[in-house]
Amino acid sequence: MNDAGAGAAGRNATVSARISPAGGLDILSRHEVARLRGASDSGLHGLLRRCALAVLTSGAISDDPRAILEQYPDFDIQVLQQDRGIKIELTKAPAQAFVDGQIIRGINELLVAVVRDIVYVSTQLEQIGSDLEPSDALTQVVFEILRNARILKPFIDPNLVVCWGGHSISREEYDYTKAVGYQLGLRGMDICTGCGPGAMKGPMKGATIAHAKQRRRNNRYIGITEPGIIAAESPNPIVNQLVIMPDIEKRLEAFVRMGHGIIVFPGGVGTAEEILYMLGLLLHPDNAGTPFPLILTGPRQSAAYFEQIDRFLRLALGDTVAAHYQIIVDDPAAVAKAMAKGIDKVRNNRLDTKDAFFFNWALRIPLEFQIxxxxxxxxxxxxxxxxxxxxxxxxxxxxxxxxxxxxxxxxxxxxxxxxxxxxxxxxxxxxxxxxxxxxxxxxxxxxxxxxxxxxxxxxxxxxxxx
Incomplete structure (x- = not known):
């Protein structure tokens, strides 16, 4: 329920409201609420405000981390402790997050995810892994964040495809990501991305249509981000499970621990970073023979892009690096079939090694990839x-x-x-x-x-x- 009041009309119209959190956040301690309200160095209010504003402008087309804050300089968010739980008070919030004075349900849920993850990371994780080796402790942190977010789902066969790619892509490339997502959805696969626009949105959008055709329910469209990125890449509206990891390294580890295969669409430096992260793991001697399908794909117009990436990887890391990925151009169905075949190998390997389907404990991630x-x-x-x-x-x-x-x-x-x-x-x-x-x-x-x-x-x- 909202108690909303509208601000000025126009492109930057605002709404003030007091809302009840939707799903996944019932109570907080007085200490947690105080930290969320605090503006001191030990307080979390500045971080909460930036991440909440990114969620409230979900779908905005911008990659300037300052632009949204400049558009809504008077925006504020406060978490209020009440006898029956908590309320979230929004002051001069973007009106696009509301319909007839009521906050959109999906945005409410993503806003709850912001509060949940900021609180958990700041108040709980310092106690985790004190008796473990440094690398194991960091993996435990990733696991605890995902478990607290209720993202890890046991008793589900491997079917989670991580899709990487750029936020700034052409229309042809975007349409292609939708086509691939559609083919994945027809084959019962869920989608995980960096949660933003472009190649992070397209596969989810395509999969929603396929899932509807297959009458498939309880679909997962997981977005994994971190505080430095979310302000520049607001979550797209299809994300129904959002997780904010503390830093880029834990974000990348979350992708590969949860995912059963990775598809890479055209992108820029962020996409190159992700490719090198995954290849660095697959090149580690301790991961030799570990199945993990990695497919690079795009429309015919993007063939030169993948040729450039392939040449660079071979020059820097040697020709043998190409054994760890497959390039498929302009064939969404072939991509989905290859991914399904690769995930089947992952499933058999997890059964043989008695590793969990929902979290890849066996993959070796060295400390230099985690710090x-x-x-x-x-x-x-x-x-x-x-x-x-x-x-x-x-x-x-x-x-x-x-x-x-x-x-x-x-x-x-x-x-x-x-x-x-x-x-x-x-x-x-x-x-x-x-x-x-x-x-x-x-x-x-x-x-x-x-x-x-x-x-x-x-x-x-x-x-x-x-």
């Missing part, structure tokens, strides 16, 4: 992108390089660092740097760095090729 990378200018200059290293370690540093560019493009902290100190320097072996520079330039030319329509893209990086 959060803070992309400062010094850290970016210190990356060791050189031949001769173990391939999984080289992949880890390449992943960090792309992660730094993502931060400089769309994360508030990274944008500020670039404004203050200029572009990041990326150095390494000359042939890798030349290939990296060529790949990044192609991303710029294809408008994969930022959404088109704004000012011309100014690189936040400088690749040392001399």
């Amino acid at each position: 959060p990378f803070r992309p400062t200018h010094e850290a970016m200059r210190g990356l060791q992108i050189r031949h001769g290293r173990p391939l999984h370690e080289l992949a880890a540093d390449l992943r960090r390089a792309f992660s730094g560019i993502v931060a400089g493009n769309v994360k508030e902290e990274g944008v500020q660092a670039i404004e203050q100190n200029g572009p990041f320097d990326i150095d390494g072996d000359r042939d890798i740097m030349q290939a990296l520079d060529k790949l990044l330039q192609a991303f710029v030319e294809q408008h994969r760095m930022k959404l088109p329509g704004g000012a011309a893209y100014v690189p936040c990086y400088r690749v040392v090729t001399g």
